[in-house]
Amino acid sequence: MNPFEDMRLFCQVMESGSFTAAAEQLGLSKQFVSRRLIQLEERLGVRLLNRSTRRLDVTPLGQSYYESALRLLSEVEQVEQGIAGQNSEPRGTIRLSAPLSFAMAHLGSLLPPFLQRHPHVSAEVDLSDRPVDLISEGYDLVLRIGTLEDSTLIARRIASVQRVYCASPDYLAAHGTPLTPEDLALHQCLPYGHSRQVQWRFQTKGKPLTLNVSGRMRVNNGELLRDAAVAGLGITYLPTFIVAQALEQGQLVSVLEDFAPEPLTLSAVYPQHRQSSRPVQALVEYLRESLAGGC
Structure with a gap:
């Protein structure tokens, strides 16, 4: 029995989430994969997976075996590539x-x-x-x-990664343009994430400033926040790779530029x-x- 092949089988099962999916990836039968892993557990004298009709759950020992197997298989792969003279060409x-x-x-x-x-x-x-x-x-x-x-x-x-505070021209026309970070207390903000206390960071007079912000909409997706800002729901704070086009087209206007913190x-x-x-x-x-x- 080749222990490295057993490691590969086990790692594939872990990554695929089931014997059936792993078998399809490897071009083997489900019964063969299941039998090999049972033999692996018998040889090690431990249970690596808890099996049920709906899913597989890895045991603590199985998790440890998986992480060690990944490292060993990676090292074996690198040794084989080196012996085969493949170090000059990634594969x-x-x-x-x-x-x-x-x-x-x-x-x-x-x-x-x-x-x-x-x-x-x-x-x-x-x-x-x-x-x-x-x-x-x-x-x-x-x-x-x-x-x-x-x-x-x-x-x-x-x-x-540069970020920018921005809002739609219509929102700023209706609610005014914030001139300092503290002015955001009078505005609707569109923060990223689901935490009730979301903090935005600023630089003021060379010192960092952190403020809690809130609003009617919190989302863990930048595109939705950008679209909400374009629609006039408030001020948002997003990476330029999400809002650059909206800024160029005038759908959004940057604010508080003098208080922008260091890039991420x-x-x-x-x-x-x-x-x-x-x-x-x-x-x-x-x-x-x-x-x-x-x-």
Whole structure:
């Protein structure tokens, strides 16, 4: 019994969420995959998965085995690529997670040329604004905007992300233009997220200022907030890659420009065992070059 093949089978089941989906991905029968994992559990003397008629639940030991298996399989892949003389040409599949709005604005135009440049690389892309766990969920690379938590993960700066406070001309004509951050207390704001206390950050006289803002509409999607601002529902605060076209067309007008804080940072985050992955490093360098002017 090849332990590395068992690891690959188990990782595929974890990533697919079921024996049936994993078997389809691998071109095997469901019964074969299920039997191999039962034999794996018997050999290890532990239960890796709790099975029911509706779903599979990973046990704590199964989660630990999965994370270790990912690292080992990555190392084996890198060794094989090195022996085969493939280090000069990236090859393999990149599992990438990226924020939805950023991906819609940029990745649609960036990923096809990258894949054309590297014909032996494939990409599986998941678009989500939620904070994914790239280790347990099996991602090779995650793009994140904003401050990163300290961790054992590796983060590389890709680009700056400018944000702007803006509202429609009709809203400003009806309610007035705020001249200072404190004026926002008299306005309807359109904050991002679902928290009852949303804070917007400003720079005033060289010092940071944080204010609580509220409004009739809170959304965890930038495009909906942009459209609400265009419709005249209030003032919003969004990255320029979401509102640039509306600003150019005059549907939105920027406000409080003198109080804008420092730009956010777009970072590429990946686990330590992917540090020497040629496909991951190639994509990171490509994004750094393509977005050098900011986004």
